[in-house]
Amino acid sequence: MKNATQLLNAYLDNIQDPAAAAALFADDGVLELPTLGANVRAVGPVAIEAFIGGLLKKVPDFRFKDVQLFIETEDKVFGEYSVEALVPSTGKIYKQTYAGMLAAENGKIKHLREALDTLAATKAFTPD
DSSP, X not given: OOOHHHHXXXXXXTTTOHHHHXXXXXXEEEEEOGGGOTTOEXXXXXXXXXXXXXXXXXXXXXOOEXXXXXXXXXXXXXXXXXXXXXXXXXXXXXXXXXXXXXXXXXXXXXXXXXXXXXXXXXXXXXXX
């Protein structure tokens, strides 16, 4: 059974494969980005797969890098990880550092909450 750190690393490594990344979540697992608004959350592997797939349509080369973990326990992990990828619709580079807190339960992701710099996102996704 995977612990929280193993699950976060697997999620980050599999972000280019929405089905594989979503399969790491519990049936009632949650992926949320509250800094983007209260409604930016997906519950369950099907919704999470669709969310990641939608992101990859906007940013095909979206990949996490520069992972730094600051807190690691058996069932929780907190760290930062970055993305630097082209947004084809604007021609701009999306350069972002995410802060993520993952809670694991029974070898699955129960909750992954990520924060990000909304100004950097707005600049990358908004045409001039």
